[in-house]
Amino acid sequence: MNALEDVKLCIIGLGYVGLPLAVEFSKKYPTIGFDLNGGRVSELRSGVDSTFEVSSAELKDVQQLDFTTDAREISACNVYIVAVPTPIDAAKRPDFKPLEGASRTVAEVLAKGDVVVFESTVYPGATEEVCVPLLEKGSGLRYNEDFFCGYSPERINPGDKLHRLPSIVKITSGSTPETALFVDRLYKSIITAGTFMASSIKVAEAAKVIENTQRDVNIALINELALIFDKLDINTREVLAAAGTKWNFLPFQPGLVGGHCIGVDPYYLTHKAQEVGYHPNMILAGRRLNDNMGSYIASTVIKKMVKKGIDTASSRILVMGLTFKENCPDLRNTRVIDIISEFAEYGIAVDVYDPWVQSDEAYREYRINLVKHLQDNTYSGIVIAVAHRQFTEMTIGQLRKLCKDKSVIYDVKSLFPRDQVDGCL
Numbered sequence: 001m002n003a004l005e006d007v008k009l010c011i012i013g014l015g016y017v018g019l020p021l022a023v024e025f026s027k028k029y030p031t032i033g034f035d036l037n038g039g040r041v042s043e044l045r046s047g048v049d050s051t052f053e054v055s056s057a058e059l060k061d062v063q064q065l066d067f068t069t070d071a072r073e074i075s076a077c078n079v080y081i082v083a084v085p086t087p088i089d090a091a092k093r094p095d096f097k098p099l100e101g102a103s104r105t106v107a108e109v110l111a112k113g114d115v116v117v118f119e120s121t122v123y124p125g126a127t128e129e130v131c132v133p134l135l136e137k138g139s140g141l142r143y144n145e146d147f148f149c150g151y152s153p154e155r156i157n158p159g160d161k162l163h164r165l166p167s168i169v170k171i172t173s174g175s176t177p178e179t180a181l182f183v184d185r186l187y188k189s190i191i192t193a194g195t196f197m198a199s200s201i202k203v204a205e206a207a208k209v210i211e212n213t214q215r216d217v218n219i220a221l222i223n224e225l226a227l228i229f230d231k232l233d234i235n236t237r238e239v240l241a242a243a244g245t246k247w248n249f250l251p252f253q254p255g256l257v258g259g260h261c262i263g264v265d266p267y268y269l270t271h272k273a274q275e276v277g278y279h280p281n282m283i284l285a286g287r288r289l290n291d292n293m294g295s296y297i298a299s300t301v302i303k304k305m306v307k308k309g310i311d312t313a314s315s316r317i318l319v320m321g322l323t324f325k326e327n328c329p330d331l332r333n334t335r336v337i338d339i340i341s342e343f344a345e346y347g348i349a350v351d352v353y354d355p356w357v358q359s360d361e362a363y364r365e366y367r368i369n370l371v372k373h374l375q376d377n378t379y380s381g382i383v384i385a386v387a388h389r390q391f392t393e394m395t396i397g398q399l400r401k402l403c404k405d406k407s408v409i410y411d412v413k414s415l416f417p418r419d420q421v422d423g424c425l
Contacts, residue, residue, distance in 0.1 A: 222236075
């Protein structure tokens with residue numbers, strides 16, 4: 001294990017999590033960012049970050065940072081931080097392929113005394129059950145004798161310009177007491193908000209996975225209340241505003257639950273729970289409810305169109321927003337796709353408009369051809385699915401101009417007063 005002044009860092013994975021880490025650490029230590037995506041590495045070398053998490057000025061200002069796709073160029077590093085995605089597969093089971101691939105890459109260059117820190121969200125125990133055996137096998141070294149591991153879960157919030165990496169408290173942990181102290185000091189050197197050193201890697205893993213599971217279950221409750229209040233013809237947002245006057249009422253809002261965290265992480269925990277013989281009733285019930293919100297929104301819009309005498313078979317609907325959250329180009333696990341797919345099941349033509357998304361990425365990920373320009377008098381229905389800044393700046397009059405004489409506007413994000421639209425959550 002090395003003193004901080006001897007640290008040579010490598011960040012594995014240069015996405016929403018890895019790139020900000022690489023930039024911050026490079027202010028203190030020589031750092032190499034490694035990614036398998038040659039296009040990503042090329043754009044970063046040219047000072048461009050297509051995720052918008054790091055500005056061009058920040059990228060050009062760093063002095064000790066380089067990027068590579070060649071594993072041979074990271075062999076001189078002695079601390080490796082793995083920040084690759086941990087998605088779920090089609091059956092909603094943990095997909096460890098990116099994490100396993102990253103572990104094998106590190107194993108090829110691992111040397112005695114090196115430290116490997118994982119940031120990817122996993123279930124409790126995964127670091128030592130999945131990653132460590134691959135590190136041992138690929139390197140021929142022994143865990144906690146020749147090399148050491150840490151776990152410091154990512155807390156990046158894509159698109160959030162207020163809560164940045166240095167200003168968010170970081171959980172740290174290590175495979176030995178000495179490693180835990182080293183990892184904590186390492187992160188503390190760049191995290192101005194401070195760190196919290198967990199007692200073990202498992203505790204740190206569990207803390208991360210329940211952060212988003214807790215939010216998921218709470219949002220599921222509010223979504224269920226929204227479904228009930230809709231049948232009672234009560235404005236959910238007004239109810240929440242009234243209830244929110246009590247000091248300990250939690251301010252959750254109804255909506256689609258997607259992205260790389262809230263809509264994914266609970267499945268890692270439930271997978272492990274079932275593996276050890278426990279069926280997690282509440283967590284899975286919340287997941288089912290949240291996963292069905294897109295279908296509910298689409299069917300509600302269709303019912304409103306039918307009540308207005310609109311021929312759905314010859315209609316065209318505009319879905320505004322494709323990303324999983326506002327003012328961010330992140331398409332990972334967006335649940336807007338559920339709305340689009342449900343309309344397609346009914347044979348309804350759908351246009352998707354999102355000024356934050358590159359057309360080629362939308363097609364590559366979801367086979368969606370984005371519309372670039374909106375035409376007046378075109379749509380029988382509009383669904384405002386994401387609260388992008390460009391949409392919040394529009395007036396209801398501008399939206400109505402896009403619509404035909406008979407139309408339905410459904411406002412998922414409640415950007416407009418309820419009496420100005422035809423439906424909202």
